[in-house]
Amino acid sequence: MSRYNAKEVEAKWQAIWADRKCFEVEPDSSRPKYYVLEMFPYPSGRIHIGHVRNYTMGDVVARYKKAQGFNVLHPMGWDAFGLPAENAARDKGVHPAEWTYANIAAMRDELKSMGLSLDWSKEIASCHPGYYGHQQKLFLDFLKEELVYRKESWVNWDPIDMTVLANEQVIDGKGWRSGATVEKRKLNQWMFRISDYSEDLLDNLDKMDRWPDRVRLMQQNWIGKSTGAHVSFDVIDEADSLEIYTTRPDTLFGASFMAVSADHPFTQKLAKNNADVAAFVAECHQMGTSEEAIEKADKKGVDTGFTAAHPFIEGKRLPIYVANFVLMDYGTGALFGCPAHDQRDWDFAKKYGLDILPVVSSDGNKVSDLGDAPYTGPGKIINSDFLNGLEVEAAKTEIIERLEKLGKGSAKVNYRLRDWGLSRQRYWGCPIPVIHCDACGTVPEKEENLPVVLPNDVTFDKPGNPLDHHPSWKHTPCPSCGKDAVRETDTMDTFVDSSWYFARFCSPRADIPVERDKVDYWLPVDQYIGGIEHAILHLLYARFFTRAMKITGWSHVEEPFAGLFTQGMVTHETYRSTSGEWLLPEEVALNDSGDLVEIEGGGPVTIGGIEKMSKSKKNVVDPGAIIDKFGADAARWYVLSDSPPDRDMEWTDAGATGAWRFKQRLHRYIIENTETAGVPGMQEPGEIPEAALTLRKTAHKTIMQVTENLENLHFNNAIARIYEFMKALNDYDVSDQSDGSRWVLREALETIVNLVGPMMPHLAEELWQLLGHQTILADSPWPQAIKALTIEDTVTMAVQVKGKLRGTIEVAFNEQSDRVEEIALAQKSVQNAIGENTIRKIIVVPNRIVNVVI
């Protein structure tokens, strides 16, 4: 018997799909649309197993929805700008563009070998001027609407590499490459006004019911809405006042100090004449900009010597500190400290010997709830003049009213979300299309000059931004006055590229960013699939961009992604040699006695934990090698079969082998039984033998279950149901040659091929053809379950006595309850369990269970 040759068959069908343009789509008002999108990959050069899992899931959804009659858009592109290309340029002397396009070519081949139902005619790469030029147009439109603006903000500056560093590039306060101590510097940065949309971004989360709760919650926390108050404190002997933000205005009477940020104007003014303050500010600036860095630092402050007047307590003076834990970016960059009811204030007060006065009492009577920690729970206000006796919430309202009357404060809603800084001092990104003119200031590039294309002749041998030291690129006449001016040499954050690519896919070759009729038809994305690591930034930025594109008239939708699914990671065991070196899975094997050893040398291998695949621990498998060995279908089948898609899955060779075996078994079964089955399009005969009818019922039940599982993305369960059906087919006696049996067998064989189709598309096409079809399975409709066939005439019901299982009974479907009781009680095992006891009641759940209560 000829064995199924995955390599040949898969290549064959991939070619046929491509020739027939099976997956190339255009808007079609006669059919419902469905837009399936997986997060587009960064072209690192090779796909990894995580990609295989991600794209397989998306492909199953796309193929399934297509079979269901939807007009399915399923595109692919490349998130192609980014630092790795510049690193490659530096380290290997290859131009970023060359490196990137070579990687794209390699990865495209690998993806194609997976047999994905992608519309390759819509492929885009974000590093192509045909993409980023339109991004520049969007930028200019946003600029007109003031959705983007320029502002000075702090960055991590590497003084040797002369470059801005991302937080993760700062290691122990030093640049990752140069090792130089990182400085905080203020630079002019372009910012998207995302924080203006905080409330809207937050509100809409409630409506996004096809997003995981987890992700919605993460975004909610990130946006971080809080309600509180602004309070103004007069600084003694100064004309200034300090405006602070607090969420606990009710604890105002417990205030014992003020704290301001090192970057606060008050501090900066002071630093000019106060060496202690200046030194402290400098110290704060060495911490780096990440919140993590600030967290790890000790809580520290320096007394400015100034005091502020308490707005309600006559004569009370609060010392003003500069403190390293106060962030200029949040609230007003200043706060009052109430140590009795806030952990951070408590720690600070303990360190600097400040007063701790309780003003909230848990039951209203206790003098203090303080032990060795502040009290942050609910209760009644004490020690607070006119607030005494009020509950915390009532006290907040009351004191805000009083503050307003005094003109010393007001209610204020605050958000943690900050504006999105998009400037990057790098070469390999989308140039920001503005020009700096001495006379006219910052001037947008003329639209007819778009795209502003990156120069090709750049060098990476000098520190700093290659665009900046390019001899001619940045010199250009001012679009406004025509005098000599200088181009912006910053490029855009790559998150900008990924914030609208889903819209560009709708009209990828248009000479404007997007065509309205196309985006109106395709958007929003119906099912978006990707990793949880993008739960916050990418998904929030894309949501902001969608709003901005609506404001500038480019699209109609409020939200880009109607459905979101976050898949789990792929993990693998780790292996180490006796010398402690990590080993690749292909470097180890079982020896004759069943021990894991190194293939080279035969040394013993220590098996480590099951961890996320990473290059450093070498616990990676190469999808190319897997596909070569097992075939794309088996690889696809396996990544779907074992674990629920949102959970991490462990890659094991044994699991992949299992998938491969199923593929062989199904192939063999169809070949062996095609002759026995009826011909395609055979008329349904009047009579169907009993055994065939049973098989038919199983087939239709399987269709129903698999359909439901695919709708809910429960791929692992869908596969389990297909295995069960395969088993039923194996057990079925094919010897009866009556028309009825042959017809049922044909239906069953076609059913299993149909159901397997989205998961193992090449095998399914091959089998579809073997079954005598001239059509392409990818163009064929999804099978419909006949409901009557999914309902059994009889059901097995469990019989319990006092909640313990004592037997099962076979009764007609929907049998009368009293009849069920009768049958149940007639069981010997049931009678034995009841014994001498009297029956108190009998609970019958139709078609499920009988419980005799004694």
Add this chain to the structure above:
RNA sequence: GCGGGUGUGGCGGAAUUGGUAGACGCGCUGGUUUUAGGUACCAGUUUCUUAUGAAGUGGGGGUUCGAUUCCCUCCACCCGCACCA
């Protein structure tokens, strides 16, 4: 610290959402075929047990005729956020 999640055989996991716990796959144990194999097929595989049952879904408690599922509490692990005023 706050928020969220997870915990079921040797392993991945299933359980119609309160109704026969362990589907399906992997592994393992027997057996049968086979010219070899990462072959195929059949049977078995939660634990204990006097073979009659008993226990059992991280531990303890509760609600219920009935709990993997709901509630309380504790434990372990994972993820997110975090000097957020």
